[in-house]
Amino acid sequence: MIDTLRLTAEDVAGLLERREVSGEELAGAYRAAIDERDDELHAFLHVEGESGDGVPIAHKDVITTKGIPTTAGSRILEGYVPLFDSTVAARTKAAGLPIVGKTNMDEFAMGSSTENSAYGPSRNPWDPTRVPGGSSGGSAVAVAGGLAPWALGSDTGGSTKLPGAFCGLVGLRPTYGTVSRYGIVAFASSLDQVGPITKTVRDCARLYEIIAGKDPCDSTTVDLPQPVEIPAAEDLKGVRIGVPHELNEAQGIEPGVSGAVQKAIRLAEELGAEIGEATLPRSVEYGLPCYYLIAPAEASSNLARYDGVRYGYRAEEDGHALTELYMRTRWEGFGAEPKRRIMLGTYALSAGYYEAYYGQAQKVRTVIKQEFEEAFADFDLLVSPTAPTVAFELGDKADDPIAMYLTDVLTIPPNMAGLPGLSLPCGLSEGLPVGLQLLGPQFSENLLFRAAHALERAIGFDFVPERLRA
Numbered sequence: 001m002i003d004t005l006r007l008t009a010e011d012v013a014g015l016l017e018r019r020e021v022s023g024e025e026l027a028g029a030y031r032a033a034i035d036e037r038d039d040e041l042h043a044f045l046h047v048e049g050e051s052g053d054g055v056p057i058a059h060k061d062v063i064t065t066k067g068i069p070t071t072a073g074s075r076i077l078e079g080y081v082p083l084f085d086s087t088v089a090a091r092t093k094a095a096g097l098p099i100v101g102k103t104n105m106d107e108f109a110m111g112s113s114t115e116n117s118a119y120g121p122s123r124n125p126w127d128p129t130r131v132p133g134g135s136s137g138g139s140a141v142a143v144a145g146g147l148a149p150w151a152l153g154s155d156t157g158g159s160t161k162l163p164g165a166f167c168g169l170v171g172l173r174p175t176y177g178t179v180s181r182y183g184i185v186a187f188a189s190s191l192d193q194v195g196p197i198t199k200t201v202r203d204c205a206r207l208y209e210i211i212a213g214k215d216p217c218d219s220t221t222v223d224l225p226q227p228v229e230i231p232a233a234e235d236l237k238g239v240r241i242g243v244p245h246e247l248n249e250a251q252g253i254e255p256g257v258s259g260a261v262q263k264a265i266r267l268a269e270e271l272g273a274e275i276g277e278a279t280l281p282r283s284v285e286y287g288l289p290c291y292y293l294i295a296p297a298e299a300s301s302n303l304a305r306y307d308g309v310r311y312g313y314r315a316e317e318d319g320h321a322l323t324e325l326y327m328r329t330r331w332e333g334f335g336a337e338p339k340r341r342i343m344l345g346t347y348a349l350s351a352g353y354y355e356a357y358y359g360q361a362q363k364v365r366t367v368i369k370q371e372f373e374e375a376f377a378d379f380d381l382l383v384s385p386t387a388p389t390v391a392f393e394l395g396d397k398a399d400d401p402i403a404m405y406l407t408d409v410l411t412i413p414p415n416m417a418g419l420p421g422l423s424l425p426c427g428l429s430e431g432l433p434v435g436l437q438l439l440g441p442q443f444s445e446n447l448l449f450r451a452a453h454a455l456e457r458a459i460g461f462d463f464v465p466e467r468l469r470a
């Protein structure tokens, strides 16, 4: 029996190396798990079921895969089968990782619950009445539900960290520019970054190692200043960890979430970390409003390419003019959230308002970057909850965009500054996983892995959802 719920990617690699299972047996085990559980969970939009010599992987459907449908969770890309691989898909392929399938997501990665998918929501394996977080919800569900050993997601405002937190997994948002965006369906180009969603910190480091590094097809990428180190440390000696009170005492943080995070901070201290109070005076208050000008502005430009001519969906033609074809295709093909963002973004970029909105938001972004730089003058890492709450019920926030946007209030500020962040499960509240957000300066992934690994061992969180344990 291959226990897909329990096996980490490293475990799977070991089984393959020792020839205790074949690639076909593994693919069969994940296929059986999908048959058993994915009708309920809906992690996948497309099951590919490749087998091979490497650890199978699930890709968020925003990741372009040659010959495999790629929809970004949108009707407007229904039927689109790319002719090329994104760089991350090419790199996992070159590393020998077979593709399990493409995972469900909020349409164009716009959302925090996966309820904005045009193909219906995914459900949280810990409690199927609850959301898995978003926008990379399907990737987290696939891993937590034992349907894939590891997965890639993408993170613009928190979309790998949040589903990681809600599903009891590790989610990494890498330093902007360390992972190629070539072939990633674009949402907000100055923020989008692909990252791993895994059961352990070591799996996360291994997957990051495969995908990171300079890519000639994405001029915003750089080579990593140091090679990725697979963490082994069990202590936090000499690591200075700051606790920014604005991030830890923000309005709306549930007591159970705060309690689990405080417990993890005490553990960090016992492991030898130096804990101190930090401050980010304006970043938490202004991060979210700043994001909701910049991200929609970039989205309105990126989404202009869906015209019914070049990709995917095209409205029925009945002799109308070209402009009519564009309008009808976009009206029928986009869901409510992309339409909302296109309108917001177009408004913010329009002549007469550009300086007041987009220009101002860019200035605020610089202030946020400076605040984090000041905090990192005194601390190696910062810590906070990943999200104010645990996974909420499906439908709870679906009709209230502002409430949905607030889910990302703690993940967005570091993203605006281009900084890496890792969400680590740190306990349960109301029987549901709580995420701890660890933040570091640019290119501090190795330190994030080291600290998260030591904490992971000390916390001893069991990533198999309670209701699915044998």
Ligand code: GLN
Binding pocket: 109, 110, 111, 112, 134, 135, 154, 155, 156, 157, 158, 159, 160, 187, 295, 405, 408
């Ligand atoms: N929830 C945020 C949004 O809707 C972030 C999503 C993301 O990181 N892709 O924009």
